[in-house]
Amino acid sequence: MTDTAIGFVILGIGLLVVLGIVFAVTSLLVGPRREAGAPPRGVHMPSPSWLPLISALGMGVLGAGLAFKGDGEIANLWLAIPGILIIVAGIVAWVRAANREWRRVEHGSHDDGAAH
16 A cells, blocks of 8 residues: 555544544433424424525535646636636525514514414
């Protein structure tokens, strides 16, 4: 095996050990699972949205632009610029949707006893 392969094996084993320790500690601290009760009065769950996924897609395109670059270039601009634009558009749309929902909740009667 090459030195690089040995390094990846050591890194993988280290990651598995750390994940095992985290799992053991959280299992001891959290304890057994309990049945979830009903949410308190007036709890409002956000509506489903594709906007977080769109932002993540933009981050993937930006990452591809940074990874698939030419010699001496910082990034592949044909991928990085659209990736940045997708990220910004997704985040702006996500914040605007959250603000609209916040205003709708703030001005509506949401303490009707039912959680939604």
